[in-house]
Amino acid sequence: MSHEHTMELLRSMVAEREWGQFHIPENLAKSIAVETGELLECFQWNSEADIGAVRSELADVLTYAFLLADSLGLDADEIVQSKLRETRIKYPVDLAKGRSTKYDRL
Amino acid sequence: MSHEHTMELLRSMVAEREWGQFHIPENLAKSIAVETGELLECFQWNSEADIGAVRSELADVLTYAFLLADSLGLDADEIVQSKLRETRIKYPVDLAKGRSTKYDRL
Amino acid sequence: MSHEHTMELLRSMVAEREWGQFHIPENLAKSIAVETGELLECFQWNSEADIGAVRSELADVLTYAFLLADSLGLDADEIVQSKLRETRIKYPVDLAKGRSTKYDRL
Amino acid sequence: MSHEHTMELLRSMVAEREWGQFHIPENLAKSIAVETGELLECFQWNSEADIGAVRSELADVLTYAFLLADSLGLDADEIVQSKLRETRIKYPVDLAKGRSTKYDRL
Numbered sequence: 001m002s003h004e005h006t007m008e009l010l011r012s013m014v015a016e017r018e019w020g021q022f023h024i025p026e027n028l029a030k031s032i033a034v035e036t037g038e039l040l041e042c043f044q045w046n047s048e049a050d051i052g053a054v055r056s057e058l059a060d061v062l063t064y065a066f067l068l069a070d071s072l073g074l075d076a077d078e079i080v081q082s083k084l085r086e087t088r089i090k091y092p093v094d095l096a097k098g099r100s101t102k103y104d105r106l
Numbered sequence: 107m108s109h110e111h112t113m114e115l116l117r118s119m120v121a122e123r124e125w126g127q128f129h130i131p132e133n134l135a136k137s138i139a140v141e142t143g144e145l146l147e148c149f150q151w152n153s154e155a156d157i158g159a160v161r162s163e164l165a166d167v168l169t170y171a172f173l174l175a176d177s178l179g180l181d182a183d184e185i186v187q188s189k190l191r192e193t194r195i196k197y198p199v200d201l202a203k204g205r206s207t208k209y210d211r212l
Numbered sequence: 213m214s215h216e217h218t219m220e221l222l223r224s225m226v227a228e229r230e231w232g233q234f235h236i237p238e239n240l241a242k243s244i245a246v247e248t249g250e251l252l253e254c255f256q257w258n259s260e261a262d263i264g265a266v267r268s269e270l271a272d273v274l275t276y277a278f279l280l281a282d283s284l285g286l287d288a289d290e291i292v293q294s295k296l297r298e299t300r301i302k303y304p305v306d307l308a309k310g311r312s313t314k315y316d317r318l
Numbered sequence: 319m320s321h322e323h324t325m326e327l328l329r330s331m332v333a334e335r336e337w338g339q340f341h342i343p344e345n346l347a348k349s350i351a352v353e354t355g356e357l358l359e360c361f362q363w364n365s366e367a368d369i370g371a372v373r374s375e376l377a378d379v380l381t382y383a384f385l386l387a388d389s390l391g392l393d394a395d396e397i398v399q400s401k402l403r404e405t406r407i408k409y410p411v412d413l414a415k416g417r418s419t420k421y422d423r424l
Contacts, residue, residue: 037355143249
């Protein structure tokens, strides 16, 4: 299940439907927000949610996030790993351990 | 740049900081929404955005989306590919070509 | 503390800064989403939140929601009361009492 | 069309359905985010949107924002006017005029 194969499938789905014209970065960012609202709806009144519904809405969030990365020539795993290196520095283990406090208040 | 390696790095970052206790699915869903707001801020008054800022905020969205998938035993690429098969059926090429119309109005 | 006075104050603040040019409905909708992300951040890892922070972020959400209503010639109270009449019908008391179920599953 | 009357109508609608138990601040904040996603969907692929759809989704955003304010003993107009006084100071007319720049970069 390679990510590169996912991207090839997404790109051909979009190309076949001539949807590239709608997929400017701003519209993809709005689309992530639309789908995130649907994901959050799974948890609207409860901490527990139906896993099938979460799976489906999370897939939509990821789809638009992958398409936004691709539209900017970015690789999803690369930017996550790059940001992770920053997070490790902003949240040193000895200060952040067991705490959900934001870095500027650690 | 494999996705499995990204997940190993994310899991060890979380484990070292003992953040697993905060990473229940509901909190991760809220976190995706928080970061999506920051992503959208890049486009608040413009269609154009600073690519460095978008890269950074999109990385945060993806990080929490990957962690939510992982917390439910799901693989990001697998659920995206699975949803894509549904999308192909809901949006047949001959009906959807060149149109941004939602499937229930096609 | 009349709502009409709030609107006069908001309109003059915007006019003095010549911000009307940025306040197209789409940008105001994105702005509501940006501020909603900040509101949700108050509850990111907890059900409890600092009331001062919630008050401040909720004020931002309401500000943009009032400006969006105004930009479309709508009155906030009127559209809420109008929607409330629909909600009363979609969620009859005898079916909805004590349940958070969505109307299409009642 | 007074705001106090809107609040009385909202409170009695909620009380009749015994929904107060679900309306903790965190759930109302999530609900604002869910409805904001639906509002943004009106603008997902376009700057133009159907005004009837925007009116309906904006009413939902406002309803939950009014209920959140009420659950914390806050008045919507009061917190907007209070925040507006801060905004006037953060964005002095001579610096902010005709610019959408964020206050920390003015």
